[in-house]
Amino acid sequence: MSFLSNILIEKEKEVQLLKQQYQQHGRRKTEQEKSMYQTFMESKTMNIIAEIKRASPSKGEINVGINPVEQAQAYAKYGAKAISVLTDSAFFKGSIEDLGAVRNAVDFPILCKDFIIEEIQIDRAKEYGANVILLIAAALPKHRLSELYEYAYSKDLEVLLEVHNETELMIALEIGANIIGINNRDLKTFTVDLSVTERLAKLVDRDDILLIGESGIRNREDVERMMHAGVKGVLVGETLMRSDNLKDTLADLKIAFN
Structure with a gap:
């Protein structure tokens, strides 16, 4: 069974518990002066979505003791332009409380990074202060992706x-997504290949996406590859979570567009 299949089986159980136990307590402020889309499209330098990721199925523990607010x-x-917070607990040792704490600490867009399969997860992400949610095409049939996409925008x-x-x-x-993430990692095997972005980006011929x-993405050379492929943003997790000098690491990744 693949990594993704195992994760989704566990996520189904988690969502069933969420439906039984979750009660909304009032929304946090999530409105931004500029959306992530607008911010990234207007930027003159590579936009970094900096991720808070304690662990992963492929790498094990990365930085379990991290303070999400300080990070x-x-x-x-x-200089990050957005923050991704992994909220999956079973495989990534994150939590929705991490996202809420980060929301209270920073003023720019926050991505709720999780395996979203039901509307209730979107409601919870909104309540805890997310501005952006992740939907994974490999995880759901097209009709469910479309339903959840429209629900999130509503x-x-x-x-x-x-x-x-x-x-x-x-x-x-076909769904009409205007923010498309090209994952160089195969979620079935967890192998990584940067040429995936280079190959797929060529197929997108619209400037509004x-x-x-x-x-x-580990270093400046990797970011340059992404830039030449046509991306305007990169999501970086492990490299930043392991960095001993975030100032220098982020400066190295924030290259100017040609």
Whole structure:
């Protein structure tokens, strides 16, 4: 069974508990002066979505003892344009409380990074202060992706729709996604190949679509590859979570567009 299949089986159980136990307690402020889409499209430098990621199924523990607020504040101070918070607990050791704490600490867009399969997860992400949610094309049939996409936008949330191959990219385009994340990691095997972004980005010929390169981005050379492929943003997790000098690491990744 693949990594993704195992994660989704566990996520189904989690969502059933969520439906039984979750009660909304009033929304946090999530409105931004500029959306992530607008911010990234107007930027003159590569936009970094800096991720708070304690662990992963492929790498195990990365930085379990991290203080999400301190990490988020450092990301903001040193030039990230958005923050991704992994809220999955079973495989990534994150929590929705991490997202809420980060929301109270920074003023720019926050991505709720999770395996979203039901509307209630979107409601919870909104309540805890997310501005953007992740939908993964490999995780759901097209009709459910479309339903959840429309539901998120009805809640004034943006959607990063993640794809890994040509079929998934076509689905994202048909749904009307304007923020498409190209994941260099195959969620079935967890192997990483930066050429995935280079290959798929060539198939997007519209200037109004924001492309984000995800996974395997470790240094300036990798960011340059992503820029030449046509992306305007990169999502970086492990590299930043392991960095001993966030100021220098982020400065190295924030290259100017040609």
